[in-house]
Amino acid sequence: MIEPEPHVELPDDLPVRERDVVRLVVLDANDEVLLFHTHDPTYPELGQWWELPGGGIESGETYRDAAVRELLEETGIAITVDSVGAATWSRRASFRYRGTRHLQNEVVALVRLSGLGPAVDGSQRVEFEDDDYFGFRWWPVAELISSRERFYPGRLPELLGALLAGDSVEEPFELWS
Template identity: 65%
Template sequence: MVSPPDLPPDLPVIERRAVRLVVRDVDERVLLFHTRDPDHPRLGEWWELPGGGLDPGETYLDAAVRELREETGIVVAPAEVGAPTWRRRASFIHRQLRHVQDEVVVTVRLAGPGPDVDEAQRLDYEREDYFGFRWWPVAEVVASIDRFYPGRLPELLTPFLAGHEIDEPFELWS
């Protein structure tokens, strides 16, 4: 990966590949975490898709299954994870690093209503950063003026769920 040339020179840069999940339940609701960064209160609060970085040797599929289990307690088989049809590159600050990520966004469709989130396998910083969750009706995400990660989630969610291929340009999120 090559860092974009216009990154703010604010923090050490870590480059990685990552996966985000649009987890949809039988009632057409999407799981989002209410989150913040305690090191950067000026960023406020936002709603974020589950997901995270790929560990060494992991595929996006492996990471999607692992991240979903760790962050939510929801266990799915790799065959239940959709194709990576939304691709994006983004940068954001988190704690004392600037992340530059090549991300794919995938879907997971649950057979029943969205369960409560089980935080037992979360990492310590995730327990601090994520202070709530909500199963959002798709129409409410699309109409919302709240802040999201990815930033264009309200605009791109409907085409993504309709099966469109999305190659999103670089997003300097924070």
């Protein structure tokens, strides 16, 4: 995964949970990107934001295995491991979530769907995800890139073009919340 920075100062506010994570830029045939509209009911002051699907990489999984599992669980969209592109965007981020400070070593990979973006089926989500995700949207790439909405990753509009062009993106540490 990602090599840690020599020294990252985290706020001393909550217990820390560190994990490896895969995030997915799911792009449909109309060049629209799937994002969840979400919030953390524990921290209403954070407001609402749009985020990429994805989640933790479990022991023994590759990022591609985790991508397939997470996308199915969160959206009902079934893909194969071969559908998951190279993890060309790497990042390290921290945020507050449900009483814990998460420190995440993340990779972001591209998944291209051959058809139009389907409706999201969240029936396989874990309980807290149903509390957090209250909507989804297939965003046209140009609209996402120019949007002033709040996103996770925070620099998604700025860095999406490089990912779609096949460039490597090594994002500096992001203290998101």
